[in-house]
Amino acid sequence: MEKMKLKMLYADLKSDIDVIEKELEKAVGSSSHFLNEASLHLLQAGGKRLRPVFVLLAAKFGQYDIQKVKHVAVPLELIHMGSLVHDDVIDNSEMRRGRPTVKAQFNNRIAMYNGDFIFARALEHMTYIDEAEAHQVLSKTMVEICIGEILQVEDKRTLDQNLRDYFRRIKRKTAILIASSCRLGAIAGGTDARTAWHLERFGYYVGMSFQIIDDILDFTSTDKKLGKPAGSDLMQGNVTLPALYARSDAAIRPLMEKALDGSMTESQRQDMLRLMRKSDAIKRAQHVSDLYLAKALREIDALPDNKVKKSLRDIALYMGKRKF
Structure with missing residues (x-):
């Protein structure tokens, strides 16, 4: 339902998004059976296609030509896919x-080469620009x-890290790609x-807000909506903003430590989620996301008059207020 709401916000771009989808299908094709199967598996899993949408909207502030813009939109989505x-x-x-x-469908080796292959295809597509x-x-x-991927490895399972570590990590994990989508579209x-x-x-600020919301939802959403167990970030060793705000809570911290060391039981996971949802950590993290969102909206105000500004605003508000 939430994904349908988002698609309605950029329904007028549907024909151009379809062009990009076809280009993505061609881009991930190869003579290798394993690479083909792995890449198509990833592509068919879908996604919000936010990065191509931001490329298209940014390009509409200039001379818009989908046949040129697609060669920027496709590489950015490919980089996103490869990083996933x-x-x-x-x-x-x-x-x-x-x-x-x-990696679950195949194995780590094929997954790593598949990610590298997708990165290479992204570079190949950019040669048209x-x-x-x-x-x-x-x-x-x-x-x-x-660098962000390496920092994520370095910071894994470290509960006593500072907020700066978290913010520089999500900048590289999420915000910079959305910022670059807007820049390259322009x-x-x-x-x-x-x-x-x-x-x-605008892209940087909305990307920061988006990732913080993602990290909040990992604690507040359901297993079904997330498509994975709630609290997975922490159980995988990734300490996010809500966890950093909750780590001083005497009732929550021992449960978080169990999540990080891999000894958490299902009942303890449920206890951690219940306590997190009641704590002020969620509200504090939401407040930070709202501050980034407000900055993103101010950047829209500074842009030249263009009907695209409403689309940027609507999508930014969706990203900062989404429940899934």
């Missing part, structure tokens, strides 16, 4: 979006994402530098 495959190996995740992950700045933005984005559309800058800042 790598994340699932790092986190030893068995499920994503209610389906077995690539002449602007040097676009290649610089994309390469920097990929470097930052890879480049593909040939917007002026000021417009491109505001779009990039």
